[in-house]
Amino acid sequence: METTVKNKQVILRNYVKGIPKESDLMIVTASDPVELKVKPGSAAVMVKNLYLSCDPYMGILMREPTPSTLALLDAFIPGKPIAGIGVSQVIDSDDPSFTKGDMIWGIVNWEEYSTINPAGIFKIDVNVNVPLSYYTGILGMIGLTAYAGFYEICSPKKGETCVCLCGFCAGSKQKVDLLLKKFGYDDAFNYKEEPDLDSALKRCFPKGIDIYFENVGGKMLDAVLLNMKPYGRIAVCGMISQYHLETRDRLQNLPDIIFKKIRMQGFAVYDFIDRFPKFLEFVLPYIKEEKLTYVEDIVEGLENGPAALVGLLHGQTLVSKFSRLLESEEIYHVSCMDM
Amino acid sequence: METTVKNKQVILRNYVKGIPKESDLMIVTASDPVELKVKPGSAAVMVKNLYLSCDPYMGILMREPTPSTLALLDAFIPGKPIAGIGVSQVIDSDDPSFTKGDMIWGIVNWEEYSTINPAGIFKIDVNVNVPLSYYTGILGMIGLTAYAGFYEICSPKKGETCVCLCGFCAGSKQKVDLLLKKFGYDDAFNYKEEPDLDSALKRCFPKGIDIYFENVGGKMLDAVLLNMKPYGRIAVCGMISQYHLETRDRLQNLPDIIFKKIRMQGFAVYDFIDRFPKFLEFVLPYIKEEKLTYVEDIVEGLENGPAALVGLLHGQTLVSKFSRLLESEEIYHVSCMDM
Incomplete structure (x- = not known):
């Protein structure tokens, strides 16, 4: 099995003005090949991304950040991949809670392979028989x-x-x-x-x-x-x-x-x-x-x-x-x- | 003691458009003299109004009502006195909770004498040594x-x-x-x-x-x-x-x-x-x-x-x-x- 791969990514060119256009993003292949292993002691998890979610809030993060938007989330960084909710499979893990082959969902970069901090990801119970893509959504x-919005904020x-x-x-x-x-x-x-x-x-x-x-x-x-x-x-x-x-x-x-x-x-x-x-x-x-x-x-x-x-x-x-x-x-x- | 008096009133001429002007209101003296007694069995209270409060919300009530403003309060009626918070003295009462001479505050018409439903008024404890006008405000x-806005709505x-x-x-x-x-x-x-x-x-x-x-x-x-x-x-x-x-x-x-x-x-x-x-x-x-x-x-x-x-x-x-x-x-x- 190959241990390094090329990593295709979706990069934000520059901060966006007005409604985002396709040309505000570009597909690149990272120049250095990615090793399909995490560093021992890093406590990180490496995943292959299977589904990525498109959500309106991502449009805000493509714009130059303001003190107001920073109160919500950090903006995307020009020249770097954008990020969002994804469903991914664990390839290697230095965190004992995750094992190769596990399915997870959480925030990942828009790229083929991501090394992530496991604090922000959730393991998917694959015995629950629903499409994996549902974890990017419903x-x-x-x-x-x-x-939460309905039951906790709206008090119906x-x-x-x-x-x-x-x-x-x-x-x-x-x-x-x-x-x-x-x-x-x-x-x-x-x-x-x-x-x-x-x-x-x-x-x-x-x-x-x-x-x-x-x-x-x-x-x-x-x-x-x-x-x-x-x-x-x-x-x-x-x-x-x-x-x-x-x-x-x-x-x-x-x-x-x-x-x-x-x-x-x-x-x-x-x-x-x-x-x-x-x-x-x-x-x-x-x-x-x-x-x-x-x-x-x-x-x-x-x-x-x-x-x-x-x-x-x-x-x-x-x-x-x-x-x-x-x-x-x-x-x-x-x-x-x-x- | 005289038992009827003339009753000076502040009347809304017509529904107001734009910022209210002085000419949107007029001072009239009601044509019928007012008897300084309440009808037995009416459960009403007659008061002489001492202080009347000017408040911004009254500007809304001078305008033609909409379903939205009606959710707040009824509008004033053209040809009738406007109303607001007042401090008044009881002249006669058919409600056993109020006695001639009592000081009260609550919603009253802008007029010298008002006959009111005692459900919406509060008796003032005159032993509390503060100016009576304070009950139109602080x-x-x-x-x-x-x-309420601060302690209950704002959760400081x-x-x-x-x-x-x-x-x-x-x-x-x-x-x-x-x-x-x-x-x-x-x-x-x-x-x-x-x-x-x-x-x-x-x-x-x-x-x-x-x-x-x-x-x-x-x-x-x-x-x-x-x-x-x-x-x-x-x-x-x-x-x-x-x-x-x-x-x-x-x-x-x-x-x-x-x-x-x-x-x-x-x-x-x-x-x-x-x-x-x-x-x-x-x-x-x-x-x-x-x-x-x-x-x-x-x-x-x-x-x-x-x-x-x-x-x-x-x-x-x-x-x-x-x-x-x-x-x-x-x-x-x-x-x-x-x-």
């Missing part, structure tokens, strides 16, 4: 984000109306069709074509909205604020429509936060990592019993990664990760996600 | 707003930096002088003259802001968001700079709510009425021991009320109610209020 950080009560608007997810007719046909929603609209978002929300939620899972921001948030019910909660997970705008949307309805005593709470999933085991216990039965519909959009090959990521940020991806809990005892109107 | 709804922790920006309060040199000289602040700025609010905040709070008591909104909120620390809390009590604008300020920094995991919570004091006895216990010792500096701006005569209220909404009032807790064991940087 069974990983994305699922935990939805779970039985009978409440909950809306989770997808980043760019309902930004095309195809996606609206998917919502209606595959996920069985009663109604859906394409927010890029809807002339009046307020009317669209009033049509879909005539009694108003108790809980809003915010991924979009801007004009969409403005329309939602107008349709929130008193004492509503907004879990603020992302504002994908706003990150790359030079001039952000003007909101007319922020004072509704006062009028309706609304709680708007920003959160990041890394503050809820300790809930991960509880979350898995919660979500796995739904998947096994097929009560959770989950759709993935997968492209093959690291060299196709930049187009996939940029496509997501431009709203061209059909679904990135998209799920709907088909049955819920607790909540009236559940919720799609596109993180 | 010892009433205003003080309770500050107390020892050592944190807390900023409470006054509505129009530091919108003049006189007010800045008052902050520096009377209240002993280390620094203060006039937000209407400061060319760069972000720099002004960085100068005053180089380590950032943990807690912000929001009364201003718009550009000020935008600058504060940029200077909030991770996991900061914003109690959203008012956005006085925005209520009367046709086009509200554009915010560039709303995504900071995500980056910094900020909690922004709208609230209204009426949800905290049950804390009132606890609040009085808390605040009275500070007043008696002169650890709380409190300044009032009082004009005399109901006929001068419209000018006072409109002056407040235009930022011309020197102070409406303004206090600073001079000593606090818990919090590093305390806070002025102008509700």
Whole structure:
């Protein structure tokens, strides 16, 4: 067996301005071959990356960092590989908790082989019979984000109306069709074509909205604020429509936060990592019993990664990760996600 | 003793557009004389109003109501008296809890004599030796707003930096002088003259802001968001700079709510009425021991009320109610209020 390999990587050329373009990233092969072993005493783990996740927050990390964005995560470094959630197989390990052949998920660089600190990775139980790629989404950080945001930030009560608007997810007719046909929603609209978002929300939620899972921001948030019910909660997970705008949307309805005593709470999933085991216990039965519909959009090959990521940020991806809990005892109107 | 009197009132002419003007209000004397007795069996209380409070939220209630503002409070009715917090003396009572001569505070119409439902009024303990007018402010709804917003909404922790920006309060040199000289602040700025609010905040709070008591909104909120620390809390009590604008300020920094995991919570004091006895216990010792500096701006005569209220909404009032807790064991940087 060969002990050194070439390592293909996806590199950030320079800090990005505006919406990221494919040319902001480049595929390179690292000049030095990589030895497929970790240094003894390093406590590191070497992995081969199998699945890499495209997520909107990565667009923020491609921009020059500011004190604000640094409060979330370190930015990517020009000339270095970008990073994100991945599913990987252990090739060598100097940490006794991991053995060659183990499957893990966690933050890895966009490259074929990574040497990582095992503090930030999770071992995958391969006896749980689900696709490995699910750990980049519904069974990983994305699922935990939805779970923590909904159950811990939004404090849902039985009978409440909950809306989770997808980043760019309902930004095309195809996606609206998917919502209606595959996920069985009663109604859906394409927010890029809807002339009046307020009317669209009033049509879909005539009694108003108790809980809003915010991924979009801007004009969409403005329309939602107008349709929130008193004492509503907004879990603020992302504002994908706003990150790359030079001039952000003007909101007319922020004072509704006062009028309706609304709680708007920003959160990041890394503050809820300790809930991960509880979350898995919660979500796995739904998947096994097929009560959770989950759709993935997968492209093959690291060299196709930049187009996939940029496509997501431009709203061209059909679904990135998209799920709907088909049955819920607790909540009236559940919720799609596109993180 | 006369048993009927003429009742002077301050009437809203029509729903207001833009910032309220004095001409939006008018002084009238009700055509029918008022009998200074309540109807037996009515369970009502008749009072003579002694002090009436001017507060920014009253500007909202002068506008045509929307579903959003109705979630806060009913609007004033054109052709009828406006209403607000007042201190009054009981003239007659059909409720056994109140006796002629009692002092009370609560919501009353802007008029000389009001017949009210005693459910919404509080008896004043006149043995507590403080000016009666304090119950329109520091010892009433205003003080309770500050107390509940700060202690219950903001969850302050020892050592944190807390900023409470006054509505129009530091919108003049006189007010800045008052902050520096009377209240002993280390620094203060006039937000209407400061060319760069972000720099002004960085100068005053180089380590950032943990807690912000929001009364201003718009550009000020935008600058504060940029200077909030991770996991900061914003109690959203008012956005006085925005209520009367046709086009509200554009915010560039709303995504900071995500980056910094900020909690922004709208609230209204009426949800905290049950804390009132606890609040009085808390605040009275500070007043008696002169650890709380409190300044009032009082004009005399109901006929001068419209000018006072409109002056407040235009930022011309020197102070409406303004206090600073001079000593606090818990919090590093305390806070002025102008509700």
